[in-house]
Amino acid sequence: MEFIVSKEHKTAINPKRNENFPEWYQQVIKEADMAENSPVRGCMVIKPWGYTLWENVQKELDNKFKQTGHVNAYFPLFIPLHLMEKEAKHVKGFAKECAVVTHHRLEADKKEVLKPAGKLEEPLVIRPTSETIIGEMFSKWIQSYRDLPLLINQWANIVRWEMRTRLFLRTTEFLWQEGHTAHQTEKEAWEETLTILNIYKDFAENYMAIPVLTGEKTENERFPGAVKTLCIEAMMQDRKALQSGTSHFLGQNFAKASNIQFQDRKGNLSYVWTTSWGVSTRLIGGMIMVHGDDNGMCLPPRLAPTQVVVLPIIKEESDKEKVLSYCNEVVGKLRNQQYSGNNIRVYLDTRDRNAGEKSWEWTKKGVPVILEIGPRDIKNDNVFVARRDRSRKERYSQKKDVLIDEITDVLESIQAALFDRARSFREDNTREIDDYNSFKQYFTSDKKDTSGIFGGFALSYWCGSQECENKINDELGVTIRCIPLDIKISSKGKCILCGKISTQKVVFARAY
């Protein structure tokens, strides 16, 4: 399968995807005006176009969390060091990337240079995640089975001091939601872990139009302190994997660390079972790398900040009134139509700029539908339609009333097209491989383009040992993305590296 690249013009993004994928990614973000680096090392500024996309992500996910009984709350940004230390694996996992507050004011020294002053007795860690501080509160809130289940979510900023950062994908500060729940039984906590995984999968596929595999992480990739980490994994257009959301079954590890106990109906005291789960602004990076093309961003209609842009084409001043009045009529009627539970988001672009420039700007920003309307269109009761999922050559004239009636179908058809295209791409780049030579060749020399990335997803048997997992990673830079939940393996075979008998096929890939 080939991605559509229009041949009638130079592409709007330079370089193209298959020339230099990482640089293409940066350029798409820049040209779509979604985010940029800030003067603060590793921290980005999310610009309005990127932030509105995140608001739409938040709104839809938040609905799904609330529909399944979760409520939002807010916990402190700071975690006292002694709380972080309560769960040994947890603090070990995050110690290397913690921003630490040590002072609480600034004071001028003799040379009038401002210096940190007011040293804190105990350093405060800026939350890299909130299990420990939330656990501390849960231990106060939970007394009896009547307080359970406790189903809390938080929308917040998080800091992890990453050495190599990339806009949206890995930044020192990022925005996310983190769910934290406590349950009476292991079974109930496990069901919650799966419920959330399914919400994430549903959201990824039906809103972001990104097909995902669901599976379990190996110990190497597990959340520090978790018993099991489930995940959704997506394939980007450079055929690398992006972990797009995780749902952790924490067993009683954090309950024991934070002493979260409840009295059951019989009066016995037990530790609760907890889960935690999160997705972040990384999802936006995923949408760019799955849907973007050589002309820029390509937004899934359900989440697009603007779904339809109307561009008046005015060449003579004398046409202005007529064109604008016709455009306003179209805009008004479109805004009254519903799509995905909301009124359609339409923008009438009357800015004093060249129409071609404006059309390219919205193309690069990824707006699903652009309608150009000039005197000739009006004469024929038409609008001129550009679908962002298709080549510019396929733009077409449509009767105004038909387009207005059909707009919901057009948006849904774009949504479906993006998903189908991404799924085909993933299928075309996923292989079942049963011998290590082919495996190695797949990931090193089976080169499809000049982007420098080889292979894609490999489905292969794995014996379950960390040794084999690490060796493969050392040799090829390929990791186990997950032990899939939704791919049925009926037979057994030999571990791709050591040859031991295994009934477990896992997904190998290079990853972000």
Added chain:
Amino acid sequence: MEFIVSKEHKTAINPKRNENFPEWYQQVIKEADMAENSPVRGCMVIKPWGYTLWENVQKELDNKFKQTGHVNAYFPLFIPLHLMEKEAKHVKGFAKECAVVTHHRLEADKKEVLKPAGKLEEPLVIRPTSETIIGEMFSKWIQSYRDLPLLINQWANIVRWEMRTRLFLRTTEFLWQEGHTAHQTEKEAWEETLTILNIYKDFAENYMAIPVLTGEKTENERFPGAVKTLCIEAMMQDRKALQSGTSHFLGQNFAKASNIQFQDRKGNLSYVWTTSWGVSTRLIGGMIMVHGDDNGMCLPPRLAPTQVVVLPIIKEESDKEKVLSYCNEVVGKLRNQQYSGNNIRVYLDTRDRNAGEKSWEWTKKGVPVILEIGPRDIKNDNVFVARRDRSRKERYSQKKDVLIDEITDVLESIQAALFDRARSFREDNTREIDDYNSFKQYFTSDKKDTSGIFGGFALSYWCGSQECENKINDELGVTIRCIPLDIKISSKGKCILCGKISTQKVVFARAY
């Protein structure tokens, strides 16, 4: 005017407002389960009932900002020290309360004790407000008049290291929105400052049901770095003032500090004119202190997380099915009604607890309408209605269908009653005072109750000197809350302290 205190029972909150207002405030928050202190000094946890109220505040304000052309974005939590220092008054104003990040990891020492490690070359201040970091970005984004106006808002967490903290009113970390805008002309920036002030006033009065005075701050109370600070000020039930929102006209101060210049239509380079403005989770404290009574919180219906609670009264197991089915019918029909642009938020409380206990719980949480429904009500096609703005003695039976038809009116009537009550209270406790003896008496011995607070708002002439302002504050602990915009002063008089001729009456009060 007296606040309604039911005499048929002990009040649910102990102490009462007029016994110990500060302690009453803490108890209302506790009993309504809105927030609590965390293990982190000065930082609170906002619990679901308090956070949902904040979400409703956010939703309504966000709509108003968007309707007036603002867009949301997100800027870094961290501000490098050198950026903070660019505006001299600004950094001086915030230096004493800045949390400072100095290290980026944790490392075990020889005794296996974790210590901050990886010292940063330049300390990072956690934003106490974001003028400097946003100004830095604006200086890159703004080149020409075509980039103006730039109208940005951010929803974020903020840290100011306060020594004495109180839930919602003053916490080390708090949540807020901060608007930052840039304009071509002084006039346009000033109009923006006023537009936002009016949005805040409209929101306070029509959503929070809190009457506010609008005015300008004196230099003493001005935002560090601003040319003018406008504010909304509300009166709490202890007759102290709460600054509830501020809108700053920054002139070209920050534009010069951050070098934000644009080329106008003629090609000339000029500094932009900027504004900034914000409201915070402090608003929730204001709603508690204005509307709460001796039975707990009293929520303005437009913002209440739940507007109607339906309580099934089941004494015999044999009644259960009939009662629940009737309740479900009522709930379904209520949810189909619209109030203030949304479906009515109804909760059916079927939890396995005593009905009296549940009724008191919702009373303390401040739900506007509680409907109790038992077999006798059903027999008469009735529901038993408790309005939170009225005494429990005034509960009444109403025909089910009438109540369902009227529910929007009932909610709106409660909304209006809360506002009217608060406005009467403020009017009853505002005095025009023209001589210092009466002024002093008003604020020191004109004691109305045992809460330890004297006076209220005093409207008095002021000569405009900081000297008089400071003397009054030193002697009485009373500050100028604002130079009012919406109270017309037609004559002139003598400064309340020094006797100089003045045409400026200002609002004096004790304040939070």
